[in-house]
Amino acid sequence: MGEIILVRHGQANSAATTEAEYDRLSDLGKTQAEMLGNWMRDHHYDFDHIWSGTLQRHRQTVERMGYVADEDARLNEIDYYTLSQSMLDNLGEPLPDDDGFADHMPKVFAAWKRAEIEGQESYQNFENRVRDLLEEATRPGVRLLAVTSGGVIGMMLRHVLDLDMMTMSRVMLPIWNTSIHRLHVRESEVIMAGYNAIPHLDRPERAHIRTHY
Numbered sequence: 787m788g789e790i791i792l793v794r795h796g797q798a799n800s801a802a803t804t805e806a807e808y809d810r811l812s813d814l815g816k817t818q819a820e821m822l823g824n825w826m827r828d829h830h831y832d833f834d835h836i837w838s839g840t841l842q843r844h845r846q847t848v849e850r851m852g853y854v855a856d857e858d859a860r861l862n863e864i865d866y867y868t869l870s871q872s873m874l875d876n877l878g879e880p881l882p883d884d885d886g887f888a889d890h891m892p893k894v895f896a897a898w899k900r901a902e903i904e905g906q907e908s909y910q911n912f913e914n915r916v917r918d919l920l921e922e923a924t925r926p927g928v929r930l931l932a933v934t935s936g937g938v939i940g941m942m943l944r945h946v947l948d949l950d951m952m953t954m955s956r957v958m959l960p961i962w963n964t965s966i967h968r969l970h971v972r973e974s975e976v977i978m979a980g981y982n983a984i985p986h987l988d989r990p991e992r993a994h995i996r997t998h999y
Contacts, residue, residue: 787926787927787970787971787972788924788925788926788927788928788929788930788971788972789928789929789930789968789969789970789971789979790920790923790924790930790932790968790969790971790976791833791929791930791931791932791966791967791968791969792932792934792938792939792942792966792967792968792969793822793847793931793932793933793934793964793965793966793967794933794934794935794936794939794961794962794963794964794965794967795811795815795819795841795843795844795846795847795933795934795935795963795964796811796812796814796815796816796817796818796819796846796847796850796963796964797811797812797814797815797818797997797999798811798812798815798843798999799812800812800997800999802867803867804867805865805866805867805868808843808867809841809842809843810842810843810846811842811843811846811847811850814995814997815843815846815847815963815964815997816846816850817995818963818964818986818987818995818997819846819847819848819850819851819964820850820851820852821964821986821987821992821995822851822964822966822986823850823851823852823853824852824986825985825986826851827852831931832929833853833929833930833931834929834930835856835928835929835930835931836848836853836854836855836856836930836931836932836933837855837856837857837858837861837923837930837931837932837933838855838856838857838858838861838932838933838934839857839858839859839860839861839862839863839933839934839935839938840857840858840859840861840862841862841863841935843935844857844861844862844933844934844935845857847933847964848933851933853931855931855933858919860915860916860918860919861919861932861933861934861935861938862934862935862938863934863935863936863937863938864907864912864937865906865907866894866937868904868905868906869894869898869903869904869905870882870890870894872903872904872905873890873893873894873897873903876902876903877897877902877903879893887959888959891955891958891959892951892952892955892956895909895951895954895955896951899951912937912941913941913944916938916941916942916945917941917945920942920945920946920976924971924974924976925971926971926972926973928971936958936961939958939961939967940954940955940957940958940961941954942967942969943957943967943978944957946969946976946977946978947978957981959998960982960998961982961998962982962984962987962996962997962998963996963997963998963999964984964986964987965982965983965984966980966982966983966984966985967980967981967982967983968980968981968983984996
């Protein structure tokens with residue numbers, strides 16, 4: 787049996803208002819990544835391949851975990867800031883605050899899929915690139931670590947579990963920074979085996995280190 791382990795990046799610049807500002811780890815995000823890397827080594831995690839997106843927060847997470855990765859842009863996040871601005875400009879949907887994000891996200895995905903708003907890529911391109919990456923990663927007997935973002939993890943699970951758009955959005959919302967998501971590979975079949983685990987942050991004294999954004 788093979789295994790795909792998806793890891794979301796550490797906390798980025800959550801005070802940002804643009805993708806460029808957001809794309810760097812906070813000091814807390816660096817700590818989260820270091821703790822995850824130490825936990826994996828303490829538990830004798832070995833990988834046949836390590837991949838990451840090309841975004842700075844992906845590369846910084848891998849570095850702080852203590853690994854070296856092959857970079858693949860198919861693991862990059864959607865440009866949510868651009869899509870949100872397009873929602874405002876074209877549909878009059880206001881930019882969300884922290885409390886409104888849960889309702890805003892499924893609206894963005896639905897409008898993007900209907901091509902009512904535009905980002906740096908089409909919705910179909912995003913769905914296809916994640917599907918293609920998943921197919922390439924599906925190798926029996928191979929253990930792969932992939933450091934990516936919440937949107938990519940959500941889309942991976944959409945493909946594996948055949949989720950509708952609303953359910954995919956709900957799956958994405960609670961994803962922790964540096965969380966672990968496991969997919970087991972049996973021949974050509976991919977099975978979800980774990981979701982949103984943060985064993986490196988589970989201790990009560992580390993509760994303040996857990997973040998969603």
